[in-house]
Structure formats: C-alpha cells, structure tokens
Amino acid sequence: MSLLGAAPAGTPAPQPRLRLRLSPAAETAVRRGHPWVYAERLRERNREGLSGELAVVYDRNDRFLALGLYDPDSPIRLRVLHAGKPVTVDDAWWRARLAAAIARRTGVHDARTNGLRWVNGESDGWPALVVDQYNGTLVLKLYSAVWLPRIADLVRWLGEALQPERIVLRLSRNAAPTFEQAGFRDGQNLLGDASDASVVFLEDGLRFWSDVVKGQKTGFFLDQRENRRRVGTSARGLDVLNAFSFSGGFSLHAARGGARSVTDLDISPHALEAARRNFALNAADPGVGVAQHDSVQADAFEWLERSGDRFDVVICDPPSLAKREAERAGAIEAYHRLAMHSIARVRPGGLLLAASCSAHVTPEEFYAAVTEAAHRSGRSFGEPVYTGHAPDHPATFDEARYLKAAFLRFEPPA
Numbered sequence: 001m002s003l004l005g006a007a008p009a010g011t012p013a014p015q016p017r018l019r020l021r022l023s024p025a026a027e028t029a030v031r032r033g034h035p036w037v038y039a040e041r042l043r044e045r046n047r048e049g050l051s052g053e054l055a056v057v058y059d060r061n062d063r064f065l066a067l068g069l070y071d072p073d074s075p076i077r078l079r080v081l082h083a084g085k086p087v088t089v090d091d092a093w094w095r096a097r098l099a100a101a102i103a104r105r106t107g108v109h110d111a112r113t114n115g116l117r118w119v120n121g122e123s124d125g126w127p128a129l130v131v132d133q134y135n136g137t138l139v140l141k142l143y144s145a146v147w148l149p150r151i152a153d154l155v156r157w158l159g160e161a162l163q164p165e166r167i168v169l170r171l172s173r174n175a176a177p178t179f180e181q182a183g184f185r186d187g188q189n190l191l192g193d194a195s196d197a198s199v200v201f202l203e204d205g206l207r208f209w210s211d212v213v214k215g216q217k218t219g220f221f222l223d224q225r226e227n228r229r230r231v232g233t234s235a236r237g238l239d240v241l242n243a244f245s246f247s248g249g250f251s252l253h254a255a256r257g258g259a260r261s262v263t264d265l266d267i268s269p270h271a272l273e274a275a276r277r278n279f280a281l282n283a284a285d286p287g288v289g290v291a292q293h294d295s296v297q298a299d300a301f302e303w304l305e306r307s308g309d310r311f312d313v314v315i316c317d318p319p320s321l322a323k324r325e326a327e328r329a330g331a332i333e334a335y336h337r338l339a340m341h342s343i344a345r346v347r348p349g350g351l352l353l354a355a356s357c358s359a360h361v362t363p364e365e366f367y368a369a370v371t372e373a374a375h376r377s378g379r380s381f382g383e384p385v386y387t388g389h390a391p392d393h394p395a396t397f398d399e400a401r402y403l404k405a406a407f408l409r410f411e412p413p414a
C-alpha cells in the first residue's frame, strides 16, 4: 500500500461485501440449519458474486442470518457455512472448524483402523468437501469450485491438524474443469512426493489397497464399514456372494470371519483384480488364507436373474441408480427387481444385505422396495435390520443421508 493509503495503479478497488436476501422458505430452511440455497431462491444481491466468495445473508428484517460460500457455477448458489449470530470467518475460525470435525471422531476408531473420514462435507460444516485418510495419506475431495481460492489454506490447515505424509487432490466431474484451468489436476499431490497410485491401509486389522489417485470416490467405500463388520460376524462356515463387489471390502471381512467361500461379482475386471490383490495382501490371516475365493465378471443384474447358484449370504450393493431426481422412479423399480433376484439366490436360513447409495431414493422408498420383494418371494423372513452410514460419516440433513441398507434373514422351511 502507498503512504497515502491509495491502492497501487492496476489493483481493483475493494468490492463491498456480497450481500444476499432469500425467499421466505429458504430463510426458514437456512435458519433451521439447511446448508444449501438454490439459485431460484435468491431474492436480492447487491452485485455479481465471485466463485468461493464469502457472502452474507440478511433476513427480511435486515438482520444477519447466515454466511456462506457463493457458487455461481452451481444450482446450489450459496453453500452455507454458518447461520445464527454474526461471526468473523478468519484463519482461526477455519482451524477451529476443522478441529471440531476431528474432535467429533474421538474414540470412533482404534489402532486397527487407519482408513477413515475426517470431514464429511456439509454435515461437518465443510460444504462440498471431503477429507479421507488412508494410512499416512489424506485425500482431499472437492465437489465445487468454491474451494479453488482456498487450496493453499486447506493444505496448511490439514497439515497442521493431521500431519499427513501426503495430501492427494481429487476433483468431482463438475469441479474439475475450473480447477484444471487454474493448473490443478485430479489425482495430483498437494503435499508430499510419493507417486504411488495405491496406498495400503487398515480396516479392523484387514489390509486394503486404496487407489487414491484414480479410484472411485476417494479410493474406497469407507461409508460401508459398519455393514462390512456385521457381515464379518455373520459368515462363519458359509458361502457368500458379494454382488457389485468393487475391491472386495465385504468379501475380506466375510473371509476373515470364517466364510467357507466368497464369490465376487462385478462387471469391472479391474475391480475383480483389485479384490484379488486385497485377498493376497491378507493371505496370512487364517480365515482369508483358507476361504475359497472366486470371481465372476458379469453384469450383476443379468447374472442374479439367470444364475441357479445359491448362497448363505448375499450382498447386493450397486452403484447409485438415481443420479438425478428424474431417475428416482426407475431406480426404485430397479432396486425391487434386484432384491427379487438376490432373494432367489439366498438359501433357506440365509441372509440378504441389500444396500442403496442413491441420494434421490429415500430410506422409506428403498426399504419398501426390498421388503415388498421379500413378501413377493413367498418366503418367511425375520424383522429386517436397517442401517446407514459409518459413524465417521455424519449426516445432518436429508439429502446427505444417501446410504441405507437392509439385512433380511430368511427362515428355513418349518
């Protein structure tokens, strides 16, 4: 700054703070803690906003309502950071917010698990941002360009708080183009110089590879941890089918739990190969070492329908079948069909785990589709057990509760 305090030539004059007003319904939703404001619910804006800029929302009585990150490139135009009393969003505020997410997970994991989620997006107060740890590597996954101006800060905050050896940047399809224009790349290191695509980490003492550079999500489906544990304790002496098996997460837990055989079913040869690598990595485990492990490469929808094979435990965890609201009805129908064909593969006395990760299908709709398929099979079954995300994946609003699972035990004939 010059002595007179004037900005040097060429520096844009500081802009007034971006101020917004919302529709009454959006005001109410934000006041109740909903973290998204859609573009059509903005009523007033004092000027154009930049991507990632801090915006202040005032209510209809001109009182402070909330603060958020402005996102001109998304239908979710404002990503709320805070609602209630006015706050100053400075470096200390961000660091405290990260510390709170870390503190929320105290006691959730022991030393036998070092694959975990530290930050679960909006539900931890970090909109469109996920931080997963795989051993010494952190994966920072960004779902919106609002974080582009804060990448260096994020690396610093995460580095201070968690002391990772490496931080890998992962970008959602929507966010990638903006980051690429700024010179970033999906899968690049933000910290550390290791170049391995895959990292070995522990889940309950089992070792897994996670492809942190190219793998789906951040490389592994950490959200299913509790359901894998449950399968692990229900598999002794049994034949297990893992449909949509990906890298064999459920399969390894079943094998360690004493399953007689585990069959992976996936359309992707790459996924099946990853599961074989994970079995090899755990070969010293007595259960994994003796379980028979088979791989079937096929479209699971077709295979489940036409196969005559039967299993004691059938896991059916397809990818999201409704990426948008318009696909909801079709997805419910597909879950119903999948459940019917999966149930036909379950032996008397056996167990079905049916899971859905489609955010647009509600738990009620999914559970109704599965139980209706079970009734239609004409077989008797016990009270279903319904489960959701692992506890390091908190969900504070409806749209964040995407994962639902139903365990159904089919009773043997009397």
Ligand code: SAH
Binding pocket: 220, 221, 224, 244, 245, 246, 247, 248, 249, 250, 265, 266, 267, 268, 271, 298, 299, 300, 301, 317, 318, 319
């Ligand atoms: N249950 C896994 C995650 C499943 S991810 C876990 O706990 O880790 C979904 C998997 O479904 C992917 O591996 C993908 O390759 C596979 N897939 C997608 N469409 C498929 C299809 N039509 N038939 C079989 N597998 C499919």
